[in-house]
Amino acid sequence: MTETLRSPASAPVTRFAVPGRIAVSNRAASEWQTATLTEIRRETPHASTFRFAVPDWQGHLPGQHLMLRLTAADGYTAQRHYSIASAPEDSGHIELTLDHVEGGEVSGWFHTVAQPGDEVQVRGPLSGFFAWPGDRPALLIGAGSGVVPLMSMVRHHRGLGLSVPLRLLVSARGPEELIYAREFGPETTPVYTRRAPEGVRVGRMTAAHVAPFLADQPDNGWEAYVCGSNAFAEHASRLLVEAGQPVERIRIERFG
Numbered sequence: 001m002t003e004t005l006r007s008p009a010s011a012p013v014t015r016f017a018v019p020g021r022i023a024v025s026n027r028a029a030s031e032w033q034t035a036t037l038t039e040i041r042r043e044t045p046h047a048s049t050f051r052f053a054v055p056d057w058q059g060h061l062p063g064q065h066l067m068l069r070l071t072a073a074d075g076y077t078a079q080r081h082y083s084i085a086s087a088p089e090d091s092g093h094i095e096l097t098l099d100h101v102e103g104g105e106v107s108g109w110f111h112t113v114a115q116p117g118d119e120v121q122v123r124g125p126l127s128g129f130f131a132w133p134g135d136r137p138a139l140l141i142g143a144g145s146g147v148v149p150l151m152s153m154v155r156h157h158r159g160l161g162l163s164v165p166l167r168l169l170v171s172a173r174g175p176e177e178l179i180y181a182r183e184f185g186p187e188t189t190p191v192y193t194r195r196a197p198e199g200v201r202v203g204r205m206t207a208a209h210v211a212p213f214l215a216d217q218p219d220n221g222w223e224a225y226v227c228g229s230n231a232f233a234e235h236a237s238r239l240l241v242e243a244g245q246p247v248e249r250i251r252i253e254r255f256g
Contacts, residue, residue, distance in 0.1 A: 032069065032121045033057065035094065037114055043179045047145060049085060049097045050110060054122060059088050061131035062152035063225065063253075066094070066124030070106060080106045083148040083227075083253070084125065087155035094122070097179060099145045130253045132225060134162050139213055139222035139245075141236045143171035143205075144179075146228030149253060151180050153225070154187065165218045171205050171232070207239055214243040221246070227253040 035052035042048050060066075065083045086095035100111040132138050132153045140150040147170050157166045168188040172178040174195030184190070191209055196202045213222065224245050226236045233254040240250055 035122045037118045060125035062156040063131040063149045064125035069121040089159045097148045136223045137165040137218040139224045140168040141226045143228035143232040210239040211243045224250045
């Protein structure tokens with residue numbers, strides 16, 4: 001989802017278990033596996049989804065990410081962390097949605113060179129802090145490519161027909177830059193900061209967007225997940241706190 005590297009301290013390998021479905025060991029998550037690119041889907045003018053076949057993938061939880069490694073013919077390697085967009089139920093496959101970052105050597109390769117049949121190396125899943133097992137009400141807030149790990153949660157929620165409440169508030173510059181726009185349903189509220197359909201207000205995410213979710217929340221309250229740039233993460237988390245969301249129930253994934 002971003003060219004920014006995360007420090008090892010912020011991306012620990014963890015052990016997760018969802019009864020009867022997912023159990024990822026530290027050993028499995030630490031081994032490099034071959035991922036074969038099988039499909040490329042254009043999402044927006046600047047973002048595409050890349051689908052990979054990974055036969056030995058041991059599963060993940062929505063919200064987790066992986067390490068991806070490219071190796072050039074001369075042996076040079078480049079590694080990046082990317083959020084996983086697909087749901088855990090998509091067995092044997094994973095999907096990554098990448099922005100074409102100007103000057104980004106990895107995202108640049110994917111957007112200008114990569115073709116189905118190409119192979120890369122992946123390792124993961126990594127990090128459990130931002131993971132959502134589907135066992136608690138989730139309020140998801142993202143901007144730009146920050147929607148990628150949140151979409152994994154939405155797909156997981158839909159795929160299993162979970163009854164636990166889930167809502168997504170997502171910000172984009174305009175409708176044409178709203179990643180996954182064709183997949184969103186009634187659980188999603190878009191916010192457009194520069195261009196919007198006729199009759200829809202344009203502007204930055206405000207308290208007026210966030211407050212209604214806190215005024216009408218589930219009995220046990222929300223577990224809030226915020227993902228986006230540093231500036232957006234700070235802004236959105238501040239709106240949540242001002243609306244009454246407990247600080248300890250806000251999970252933040254940031255980049256940039």
